Amino acid sequence: MTFDLAFTEDADAESRLEALAALTRQTRELMDAVALTAAPEGELAEIAGELAVLTERLRAVSRQSTHPFHIGSDGTLRHVGNAVIGSGNPFALPLVIEPDPSTGEGGVRADVTFRPIHEGPPGSVHGGVSALIMDHLLGHAAALAGRGGFTGTLTLRYVRRVPYGEPLAATAAVARTEGRKTWVEGRIADQAGTVLVEATGLFITPTQWPPMRDAPSVAG
Numbered sequence: 270m271t272f273d274l275a276f277t278e279d280a281d282a283e284s285r286l287e288a289l290a291a292l293t294r295q296t297r298e299l300m301d302a303v304a305l306t307a308a309p310e311g312e313l314a315e316i317a318g319e320l321a322v323l324t325e326r327l328r329a330v331s332r333q334s335t336h337p338f339h340i341g342s343d344g345t346l347r348h349v350g351n352a353v354i355g356s357g358n359p360f361a362l363p364l365v366i367e368p369d370p371s372t373g374e375g376g377v378r379a380d381v382t383f384r385p386i387h388e389g390p391p392g393s394v395h396g397g398v399s400a401l402i403m404d405h406l407l408g409h410a411a412a413l414a415g416r417g418g419f420t421g422t423l424t425l426r427y428v429r430r431v432p433y434g435e436p437l438a439a440t441a442a443v444a445r446t447e448g449r450k451t452w453v454e455g456r457i458a459d460q461a462g463t464v465l466v467e468a469t470g471l472f473i474t475p476t477q478w479p480p481m482r483d484a485p486s487v488a489g
């Protein structure tokens with residue numbers, strides 16, 4: 270398996286990506302507003318009609334697929350369409366990941382504030398959403414350690430309910446390695462350091478992998 274790695278270094282492409290990111294941020298605002306709206310029935314129907322017009326306007330100029338990996342003008346490996354970090358994907362939180370070598374090999378951290386659209390049990394975050402965030406962050410740690418790969422297994426322990434609307438921190442680092450296999454451990458904790466979710470992932474580097482797998486700098 271190979272990734273489609275495109276090079277976009279001209280100013281027009283970058284400025285268009287900025288415009289797409291602005292549209293994406295606005296769409297996320299819309300999703301939050303829909304989840305929390307108390308508008309009356311007639312207004313809901315009217316707004317749905319207005320949104321249908323906008324949806325058709327976008328659909329009329331659709332791409333064949335979402336944005337693949339590409340190398341940005343600053344050399345960063347970008348995945349604009351990614352479901353977790355993608356600046357062009359309204360579904361993405363998005364997660365902004367920073368290296369944190371103090372936590373170990375491939376150490377990474379990210380501030381994360383979940384929103385009402387992530388609700389599972391009333392008033393708290395869906396376990397699958399926590400798993401999504403952990404999967405990506407652990408995979409990023411493996412990649413940062415030069416051991417990028419696909420998730421083979423992901424194990425989570427839900428220690429406490431995860432609240433939305435509160436700033437939390439997600440961290441991960443490589444725990445051990447064996448051949449093409451990399452075990453990564455991570456957690457989501459609150460500001461007091463209380464662990465809410467613990468995760469362990471096994472990432473397997475395929476035998477055929479693109480040369481730039483160290484991914485020193487990855488963004489959405």
Ligand SMILES: CCCCCCCCCCCCCCCC(=O)SCCNC(=O)CCNC(=O)[C@H](O)C(C)(C)COP(=O)(O)OP(=O)(O)OC[C@H]1O[C@@H](n2cnc3c(N)ncnc32)[C@H](O)[C@@H]1OP(=O)(O)O
Nearest residue numbers: 404405408409412417419420421422473475479481484487
């Ligand atoms: C361009 C540059 C990119 C840079 C990158 C930057 C990205 C920046 C960060 C992104 C972070 C994204 C993080 C999200 C990551 C996903 O969410 S990936 C999506 C979910 N995962 C998948 O779709 C994987 C689907 N599965 C597969 O493709 C294949 O099964 C795998 C995992 C590649 C393994 O295939 P394989 O290489 O043929 O494995 P195989 O030779 O059979 O086995 C090798 C070893 O692994 C073990 N193994 C195989 N599968 C498993 C398993 N599922 N569980 C446990 N053990 C297993 C075998 O038992 C064997 O062990 P040993 O006998 O050697 O001890």
